[in-house]
Every structure is written in C-alpha cells, then in structure tokens.
Amino acid sequence: MTDFSRPGDTGNIVPFDRRDVAEGYRTKERPPLKLLSYSEMEAMPEPEWLIEGVIQKQSTALAFGKSNSFKSFIAADLGCSVSVGQPWHGNAVAPGRVIFVATEGANGFGRLRIPTWFDYHDVPRDRRNNVFLYPKEIRLDVKDDVLALVSTMKILGPFALVVLDIFGGTMAGSEVEDKTARAWVHGIQFILRETGASVLTVAHTGWQDDTRARMHTHFWGSFDSRLRVEGNKAAMTATLTVERHKDADSSGQWGFRMERAGESLVPILDSDVKPSKSRNLSVKQNTALDALDDALQAHGVRKQGTEWPPCNVVLMEHWRQAAYRHGIADSENAEARKKAFQRIREVLQDKGIIRIYCDHVWRCFANSNNGN
Incomplete structure (x- = not known):
C-alpha cells in the first residue's frame, strides 16, 4: 500500500534536525514545493459542476444507502447521463466518458442495466460509445491497480467520471482499517490529479446505523460530496439527498419511482416521493x-x-x-x-x-x- 501524495516516497517518517534546515532541503530529486501567492489564491477558479448540484468536476462523491435502496440504479442514471451529456432530471450535465467499475454483479450491470437505460431514453447506438465497464474488483489501496486504471484512462482519452460500485470491492485491506483508508484515499486523489475525472463511490450503510456509510472515519471524511439514498422496495421508490458539499451549498433532494423497463429498472423523477424525516444532527x-x-x-x-x-x-x-x-x-x-x-x-x-x-x-x- 502506497502513499500517492508524493510519487517515489516510501512513506517512512524520518526525524529532522537543524542540519537539514541549514543544508537546505532542495535537491534535483525534490524541487521546492509550489506555494500560491495571495494574487494566485484570489485567481483560483470557482468549482464547476459535472452534474449541477450533485457532483462537481474533479471531485469525490459518495452515494450511500441500505441494501435494496436502488442506489446502484441511481448511480447508473447519473453516470449514463454524463456519458451522453443529457440533463439529469433537469440538472445541467457536462458530457464526457464514464467508467463503471462493477465489483459485483458486473454481468447484470453491463448486459442489462446500462443498455436498458439507453433504450428507455431512446439514445441512438452511435451515442453510446462514451460508457465503459470494468467487470472486476479493483484495489485502490494498491499502487499497481491505481496505476493500471490511470494508464488505461489516459490511453482511451479524457474521462469525466469513474463510478465505483460497490465500495467494499475496491480495496485489498479492510474497510475499517486506518492503513487501508489512508492508502485508498491517496489512490483516489492520485486518480483525480492525473486524469481530471470525478469519482462516485457507491457504499452500504453501517450494520447498526443508517446515517452513514459502513467505513472507517478517514474514508467518511474524505469525500467532497455525500449523497444519501433511501429506498422503499415494496413501493418501488427511492430518494437522493445531498447531505454535504464541501465547497457548495449542501442542499438538494430528488424523489424517484423505479419504472420497470425490459429486465431492469430506470429511475423516473416523482415529486410525490419524499425522503424520510432527517435526524438533523448538529x-x-x-x-x-x-x-x-x-x-x-x-x-x-x-x-x-x-x-x-x-x-x-x-x-x-x-x-x-x-x-x-x-x-x-x-x-x-x-x-x-x-x-x-x-x-x-x-x-x-x-x-x-x-x-x-x-x-x-x-x-x-x-x-x-x-x-x-
């Protein structure tokens, strides 16, 4: 497991003494850090939306909910909308290539869920070329796996979004270990920096608590956006609620009825479907x-x-x-x-x-x- 924040760094902590400062830190291998001046800080661009109000460009987002809450169908809806540049239920979308990493149920995801979405929305076949599927687990806390993904994305061309479904299949270590969490987060940040894509991760809620995803707190705190999904399997409905954007107004709720289409389901916006009452924790x-x-x-x-x-x-x-x-x-x-x-x-x-x-x-x- 590797810290990607400084390529080539072993991650070992070496104590410094005053001689290090006196002799200077700069070497050919380690150029000085690039610091932004005040004028450069002022000139930093405003965050841009990949999907307005939902996912920002070059950011990390988490969609979490209970099993059978239809969160994978909503993730497919978001990703497919980006792949064709189609507004997501009235929200503007920046088009671009999308990779779905299906760590479980890849056959149904690729053979049914994605084609059904395109068929339902009458997307011509020649506009279906911006969506890709990786039908295996990928370990984002392992350097070689991250580098393989980044290299592939660069070869195929610029990508706008990577959808990881589901979170538990994206690591070699345990989702509750600090070491795994830190390596995984560094891997995700490396993907963002090297490819410019956003990453949407789909995760289950905890066994004992449906207010947050089942993961170490370092994972939980690392996402730029957190999106809560609630589903009612009997009623075939689901809601998506923005719980937090780090750099934008944290509001937004959408209700859906899940419409059967072929052998899959497609989310249809329904204003009568409301999320359950929030616990409103401070x-x-x-x-x-x-x-x-x-x-x-x-x-x-x-x-x-x-x-x-x-x-x-x-x-x-x-x-x-x-x-x-x-x-x-x-x-x-x-x-x-x-x-x-x-x-x-x-x-x-x-x-x-x-x-x-x-x-x-x-x-x-x-x-x-x-x-x-």
Whole structure:
C-alpha cells in the first residue's frame, strides 16, 4: 500500500534536525514545493459542476444507502447521463466518458442495466460509445491497480467520471482499517490529479446505523460530496439527498419511482416521493458519533448475555475521551467539556442512535420507514 501524495516516497517518517534546515532541503530529486501567492489564491477558479448540484468536476462523491435502496440504479442514471451529456432530471450535465467499475454483479450491470437505460431514453447506438465497464474488483489501496486504471484512462482519452460500485470491492485491506483508508484515499486523489475525472463511490450503510456509510472515519471524511439514498422496495421508490458539499451549498433532494423497463429498472423523477424525516444532527453531534466509531474500533468488545446487543460495545469513558480529542466542546474547561458531552449523549440517546447499559455504549440498529 502506497502513499500517492508524493510519487517515489516510501512513506517512512524520518526525524529532522537543524542540519537539514541549514543544508537546505532542495535537491534535483525534490524541487521546492509550489506555494500560491495571495494574487494566485484570489485567481483560483470557482468549482464547476459535472452534474449541477450533485457532483462537481474533479471531485469525490459518495452515494450511500441500505441494501435494496436502488442506489446502484441511481448511480447508473447519473453516470449514463454524463456519458451522453443529457440533463439529469433537469440538472445541467457536462458530457464526457464514464467508467463503471462493477465489483459485483458486473454481468447484470453491463448486459442489462446500462443498455436498458439507453433504450428507455431512446439514445441512438452511435451515442453510446462514451460508457465503459470494468467487470472486476479493483484495489485502490494498491499502487499497481491505481496505476493500471490511470494508464488505461489516459490511453482511451479524457474521462469525466469513474463510478465505483460497490465500495467494499475496491480495496485489498479492510474497510475499517486506518492503513487501508489512508492508502485508498491517496489512490483516489492520485486518480483525480492525473486524469481530471470525478469519482462516485457507491457504499452500504453501517450494520447498526443508517446515517452513514459502513467505513472507517478517514474514508467518511474524505469525500467532497455525500449523497444519501433511501429506498422503499415494496413501493418501488427511492430518494437522493445531498447531505454535504464541501465547497457548495449542501442542499438538494430528488424523489424517484423505479419504472420497470425490459429486465431492469430506470429511475423516473416523482415529486410525490419524499425522503424520510432527517435526524438533523448538529456538527458536534456528528463529531461525537465519529468519536464513538473510533472508540469502538480501538476498545470495542463483544458482551455475552441477552441484555447485550449482537455487536461491539465500549466503555463510556473511552467514548468520552475520544470525543474530547475530536473537539466536541469549544472550551478547554473540564467542566464545560463534561457538560457538552452530557448534552450530546442525551440527544443521541433520545433520538435512538445510541444505547447505554451498565456504563457501556453502542450504536443502535436504526429504524427507517423508507429502507430495506
């Protein structure tokens, strides 16, 4: 696993001393870093949209939802729209080549889902040449796999979008390991820099929490945009909600009914389909949940007995200390931090997001009226 941020760097941390500074850092192999002046900062361009309001150009986006929430169909809808430059349900699209990396179900994806979308939208065959499929797993935390993907994209020409479906099949390591997460994120950033394409990753929500994707917090925090998908399999409906854009207004909701077409499904915009009521967590409350994830990873244990859940739990004190490290309180005063943690804990418990028993805490299995 390689850190792509500096090609050729082994990633080893070497201690510096004053001689390094005195002798100078510049060598032929390591030219000085390019720093932007104030005027260059002012002249930096505004972010451009690949799909207006949904995915920006040369950015990373995450579409996450429960199993059977129709998120792969929505990802196909987004990607195919880009490949033909067709507005996505009224939102302007910048056209370009698209790669779908189907790490599971590639046959159905390539043979049914994509052709059905083109047929439904009456796209002529001569306009279907900008979409490509890689029907295998690809490990974006492995240097050779990333370089192979980038080389292929450069040979075939400029690409606008890479769709990774599904997240769990895009790494050699575990999705909950810090080492895997950091290598994967560096791999994605390398793809963005070298190809100029955006990357849309499709992921499942957590086993115990449908408010976020099942992944290490370093993955979760790395995406420029996060898009929540909720589906109702019985009603054949789905919604897409923008949860966050780092560099744009974080708003936007779309409701769809899933229309059968041939042997597949196509999302059709339907204003009557609404997302479930959001939990409306504050930044500090979400920070506390991230801290709980870290505490569960570092100190979580499985308890035996009917009163304990079928998942890891962690001591309240481990969570509290992790929350302090994450900065849940604006004050360094011990009493103020304690009160801030107490307030957040009570809110999360009242909302049913966490449970507490015998001075241990865990994430709840979330209940949703719109998922499956």
